[in-house]
Amino acid sequence: xxxxxxxxxxxxxxxxxxxxxxxxxxxxxxxxxxxxxxxxxxxxxxxxxxxxxxxxxxxxxxxxxxxxxxxxxxxxxxxxxxxxxxxxxxxxxxxxxxxxxxxxxxxxxxxxxxxxxxxxxxxxxxxxxxxxxxxxxxxxxxxxxxxxxxxxxxxxxxxxxxxxxxxxxxxxxxxxxxxxxxxxxxxxxxxxxxxxxxxxxxxxxxxxxxxxxxxxxxxx
Ligand SMILES: [Zn+2]
Numbered sequence: 001x002x003x004x005x006x007x008x009x010x011x012x013x014x015x016x017x018x019x020x021x022x023x024x025x026x027x028x029x030x031x032x033x034x035x036x037x038x039x040x041x042x043x044x045x046x047x048x049x050x051x052x053x054x055x056x057x058x059x060x061x062x063x064x065x066x067x068x069x070x071x072x073x074x075x076x077x078x079x080x081x082x083x084x085x086x087x088x089x090x091x092x093x094x095x096x097x098x099x100x101x102x103x104x105x106x107x108x109x110x111x112x113x114x115x116x117x118x119x120x121x122x123x124x125x126x127x128x129x130x131x132x133x134x135x136x137x138x139x140x141x142x143x144x145x146x147x148x149x150x151x152x153x154x155x156x157x158x159x160x161x162x163x164x165x166x167x168x169x170x171x172x173x174x175x176x177x178x179x180x181x182x183x184x185x186x187x188x189x190x191x192x193x194x195x196x197x198x199x200x201x202x203x204x205x206x207x208x209x210x211x212x213x214x215x216x217x218x219x220x
Contacts, residue, residue, distance in 0.1 A: 067103030
C-alpha cells in the first residue's frame with residue numbers, strides 16, 4: 001500500500017471507528033458547526049492543530065500559512081477571520097507559531113527562496129527591529145526560538161489592526177486573541193500573549209516587538 005492508498009484506508013478506519021462509538025456523530029456535525037476557536041497556524045506538517053490540542057472536528061476553525069502570519073492584505077485570512085468572528089461567533093482567536101519554523105528561519109537569511117521572500121517581509125522586519133536583542137542571545141537555537149516568539153507577538157498585533165477585530169472590539173471585549181508557540185521537540189504549547197481584547201493592550205504589545213525606538217520604525 002502506498003502513501004496515497006493509506007490515506008483512504010486510514011480514513012475508512014477512522015470513520016468506522018467514530019460511527020461505532022457515536023452512531024449520530026456525522027449527522028450532527030453535518031447539520032452545523034460551532035467552533036470555540038479560530039486558529040491561525042503555520043503550514044508546517046508537524047503542527048496539526050486538532051491533534052496537538054485533542055480537539056474534535058467542529059471545534060477549531062483553521063487558517064494556515066507559512067510562518068503563521070496575519071497580513072492585513074491577505075484576503076484568504078481576512079475572509080476566514082470575518083466568517084469566524086461575525087458568522088460563527090468564535091470568541092477566541094489563536095495565533096500559533098512553532099519552534100523550528102523554516103519560514104521564520106528563511107526570513108533571517110539572504111533572499112533567494114522565491115515567492116516566499118515576498119510573503120516573509122513582515123517577519124524580516126521583526127528580525128531587523130530586534131537585531132540587538134537577538135544578537136545578545138549566545139546560541140543560534142535560542143535566537144531562532146526568540147524570533148519565533150517575537151513573530152507571534154507581531155502577528156497578534158497585526159490581527160488586532162484588522163477591520164473585523166476593530167469592529168468586534170467596538171461592540172464588546174471579543175474576540176480574545178492569544179499568541180502561542182508549539183515546541184516541536186516536546187509537543188508542548190506555550191502562551192506568549194494572553195487575553196488580548198482591547199486597543200490599549202494591543203498598543204502595549206506592539207512596544208514589546210518594536211522596542212524603545214519604535215517611534216522611528218514603520219507602523220501599519
Ligand atoms: Zn513554520
